[in-house]
Amino acid sequence: MPDTQPPVATLIKQGAEARVYTIPFAGRPAIVKERFRKAYRHPTLDEKLTSRRVVQEARCLHRIRRAGVDTPTVYLVDLKASTIYMEFIDGISVRDHILATSPLNHQHERELATKIAKSLGVMHDMDIVHGDLTTSNMMMRAGDNPSLVLIDFGLSFVSTLVEDKAVDLYVLERALSSTHPDTDSFFQAILNAYAKNSKGGKPVLKKLEDVRRRGRKRTAFG
Amino acid sequence: MHPIPLPPLFAPPPADVPLATVPLAGDGSPPYVMYIQPFTDVQNAAEVKKLLMAGDPRVPEMTLVDASNILDIFQLQLACTKALLSQRDNTMTTRTLYAEILFNLCPTNKISEAFRKFGIADTSTAVLAVMVGQQPPSAEIQNMLATLIKGTPVGVDSVPGLADVKAVNKIFKLGSGQRTRNETLSLVIGTMALKGIMS
Incomplete structure (x- = not known):
């Protein structure tokens, strides 16, 4: 040919x-x-x-x-x-999706949060830390009932540490609040679903409290 | 035989050249193409296998693949591309390009297992003849193939229909969860791509 x-x-x-x-x-x-x-x-x-x-x-x-x-x-x-x-994933990033449909209605927000939380839960249960969780690194396939696709594992690594997983979520929280300012409830919905859907979720969420207090980097002193 | 183009590979441009587009595989030589001929109702698989293994001159150089573990031509395209890549880099595990293709189809690292599971078996009834080259196989070679295999030559479209999805699930250890055929193919492709660098 x-x-x-x-x-x-x-x-x-x-x-x-x-x-x-x-x-x-x-x-x-x-x-x-x-x-x-x-x-x-x-x-x-x-x-x-x-x-x-x-x-x-x-x-x-x-x-x-x-x-x-x-x-x-x-x-x-x-x-x-x-x-x-x-x-090649045919679809749009979650970032663009949220920006395009803002404000999210309550029902839709819950569904999206659950999808994200489920994916993150499975990933963390496999001891894989994404390293750069943002709404630009999540996509939704085109079509009805689109599945959530995690992309760009360029910074990902394997870790069993609760700390690393908590930081992963913290990075997402910061990314969410800077790209989508009025979505506090959205992140909370993700956390709630994460707790329900991942086996090792509880300790990670507890650790997240610590991480929030001190920031992404652990203190270098002492 | 049916020509199936192999995907051209990407040659990274120098880091300081901000190109928006890069031509693929433009080294001047004709690109490699995979030639494939599926056969169904094969009656003499055991005999063909014996001749093939003995290196009989009546058998052209090729890979004979049992069709039951091939969900899609894509698997063969990737196995060929990977084999050519290993040939380029001198990292082949087996001794010939055609053995390397069979080896690449198999998820494990045992050459004998790859031959047993993906190569033609004594009991095979559907077989895919696969050749790779920069020129199409000559009429002579095609005649050799036609006289060698006692079966019905069919089109490439029939390849997916010859597959045994259950057997594929087992070989690739994919569990028995409900999933679409495309999803299964994706997992097979990913496993093939990661072979050799997974652990």
Whole structure:
């Protein structure tokens, strides 16, 4: 079959650590996330760090996908090029969704909060900490009764510590209050559902109180 | 045989070039294409397998895959792409590209297990012949294939219908929870992608 045009990758996002492109991949829309070289790091160290992070991200994505949380399917990992090929999610970010439908009605807010809490609960029960929970890193698939998709596991890691999970929620709380100022009740609804839906939820919520008092970083003294 | 294009790979641009678009796989050489021919009602699987394993000259170079564990062509495309990638990087686990394809289809790291579960078996009745190349297989090779396998050649569309979803669930240890076929395929694809870097 003759190609009409050479396929191209289109840059859709550039961050400090990686660039994200959309590409055609075996007839499916896909995205490729490339972690680029850091010129200021020693080349050997750079290679090690980059490849470890690529692997870590792909693993976390796949592990919680297997546990039943919706995440983009990993298609291919090219360690040499530090790239991950994954499913392109057709949908909108929760951030845009909230901004577009603001103010949320009570019923809808509760449903959305429950979906988010369930995903976070399963993820934390698997001892995976997302590391960058914001409403931009959550998406809703297009269609009726859209499932909630967690994306961007670039900062995720495995941890059994209640502290890390509490900080994860704290990051979300701060992100929510800065992007969506009048949604205190929304975060509270997420916490309530989280307590109900995750096995290790109670201690995490208790720890969250501590984290709120002192901020994300633990004190460096003593 | 039916040509199935393999996904072109992404070559990262230098970090200081702020390109909005990057052409994929533009190294001048013709891209690799997977050629596949499914057969149903295969009567001589045991014989074919024996010839294949003996490296008989009547058998063209290819992978013969048992169709029951293939939910979608996508699985084969990925296995081929990964094999070509390992060939490029000199990180192949097996000795040949065609063995590597079978190996990539299987979730575990045992080569013999991959052959047993995904390769043609004595009892196979539906078989997929898979070749990879930059040129389509010659008429001679296609004739060899047609005389070798006593079965009905069918279209690529029939591949999903030849799969045994239960067997796939078992091989990939996906449990028996209710899920759609697409969801199962996603889990299979993800598991294949993470093979070798999961633990």
